[in-house]
Amino acid sequence: MAANQRAGGTVSPASSASSPVDAGLLPLTAEVRPEGLAVGGVLLADLARCHGTPLFVYDEEQLRQRCREAVAAFGPGNVAYASKAFLCTAMARLAHEEGLLLDVASGGELRAALGAGVPADRIVLHGSNKDEAELRTAMSAGVRHVVVDSFDELDRIERLHAEERLPVVRVQLRVAPGVAAGAHEAIRTGGSDSKFGFGLAGGTAERAARRAADSPAMLLEGVHAHVGSQVLDARELAAGAAAVARFAAGVPGRRLTVGGGLGVAYEAGQSVPSFADWAARVHAAVRGAGWDGQVGVEPGRSIAARAGLTLYRVGTIKRIEGVRTYVSVDGGMSDNLRPALYGSRYEAFLPRSPRADRPLRARLVGKHCESGDVIIDEAALPADLRVSDLLATPVTGAYGYAMASNYNKLPRPAVVFVRDGAARVVVRRETEEDLLRLDADGPAGPAGPGVLPGARRSGGGDLVAARPLGTA
Structure with a gap:
């Protein structure tokens, strides 16, 4: 197919699904110019020409604004950025500058936060299976606290304290309150059948609390729970908070952390609670359950998701008569695993014409050797889509780059922050040479x-x- 050939395929009748992409899915500073869409004062087409595709683009102003909104809702010292959503040194530094703690879930994330200059006492360590090396680093550095997830972990902390004379560490107990929420079973974490935390049923959490409170290696400062992710109804998050607050009221310590989980709109028509609404419902719920101490939260997706979008280049358009049209781009499941993993849904548009109607229906796919490498199963696209077009998927700022892989030996994309008409690369694009760096035999050069x-x-x-x- 020639580079300027159009897609063809099925064109739907006029409907809301055929309308231009919803402005509510675009980054905060998005603006339509005669040349196309700009974010942070920079044209997306210029970013693609300069930095290549696939490319993650983040609106730095929106990242900072979301951090400020969270702190305003829950109070200073009560918000930790869940770095698993998206982490690099620039993001860790930004969250710290805006007054957030850093929630990390591995030794690698801990190193990234420390490498960004975040003080250890502003870092919280999570993880359901922390090994001795991760705990040793956290205890030696003096992190704010460790969220303990199992009796085995309690054993490790006590052993490190006794045998290696590591400092006493502040801990929170992660509990499974028996309340699960979230858009997909794989991200519902608060139920009784979960790999995370001590269950409230059967007295397991109570035994863990007594153990931690009596331990010479630990200072128990409270309880933690997280019921799930991508929750669009703040009442579900409040119900989980109330369940764990009833337990926390009888445990030593004055801090209750209710996790994250606040969802974002990935498609037009989805309604999302504000940080203020989330805070009001959670505070009312925990007070009603008898809790009068501090309440902390750990938002990740709700900070980063809408601030980011992914740019691709269309490489192949394949029309199968009587079946469907496939539109293939130069990325896929290696930079956005969520559709294959969770069945997540996205929208797409052309930065050259963001206000164009999108009557064409096509399956938007990546370039990997998997039939499941689908970004959008039935994408709404402009009728004049053609090979070589720049295409964007919005709301990819969370769990896109964070879950990126080198499947089929594709180098991972670059990440760019844009603000006030300037762009800066915060994560460089991997090269094919980078892909050989870990091979023990070395390149065959x-x-x-x-x-x-x-x-x-x-x-x-x-x-x-x-x-x-x-x-x-």
Whole structure:
């Protein structure tokens, strides 16, 4: 198909689904110019030309505004950014600058936060299976507290304190309150059947609380729970908070953390509670359950998701008569795993014409060797879509780059922050050379071109080549 050939395919009758992309899904500073859509004062087309595709673009002003809204709703010191949603040193630094704590869930995330200059006492360590190395680093650095998830973890902390003389660590107990919420079973974490936390049923959480309170290695400062993610009804989050507050009221410590989970709109027509509404409902619920101490939250998706979008380049348009039209882009499940993992839904538009109607229906797919590499099952697209077009999927700021992989040896995309007419690369694009850096045998460069697979190294380390390509 020629580069300027249009998609063809099925065009739907006029409907709300055929309308231009909803402005409520775009980043805060998005503006339509004659040349196309700009974010942070920078044209998306210019970003793609300069930095290539796929490309993650974040509206820095929106990231900062969302952080401020969360702090205003819950109070200073009560909001920790759930860095699993999206983390790099620039994001860790931004959240810290805006007054948020950093919630990390692994040794790698802890290192990234510390490397960004975030003080250890502004970092909270999570994780359902922390090993001794992660706990050792956290205890040695003096993190704000560790959210303890199991009796095995209590054992590890006590062993490190007793045998290695590591400092006493402040802890919160993660409990499973028996209340689960979320858009998909895989992200409902607060139920009784969960890998996370100590269950309230059967007295397990109560035994853990006594153990932590009596331990010479720990200072129990409270309780933590998280009921699920992508929750669009704040009443569900409030119900989970009330369930854990009833338990927390009888436990030593004055801090109750009710996790994150506040959802975002991924498609037109979805309604999302504000941080203020979430705070009001949670505070009312925990007070009603007898809790009068501090209340903390850990938003991630609701900080980062709408601030980010992904830019792709259309490479192939395949029309199968009587079946469907496929539109393939230069990324896919390696930069957005959520559709394949959770069945998540997105929208798409062309930055050159963001106000265009989208009557064309096509399956938007990536370039990976998987039939399940689908970004949008039935995407609404402009009728004049063509090969080489720049295409954008909005609301990809959370769990896009964070879950990115090198499947099929695709280098991971770059990440760009835009603000006040300027763009800065905060994560550079991986190169094909980067993909070989961890190979223990190293690249086969010394063999030179034209060497068949099967080249080996001699006992002395010299490369012994198989016969050259093209020889008998």
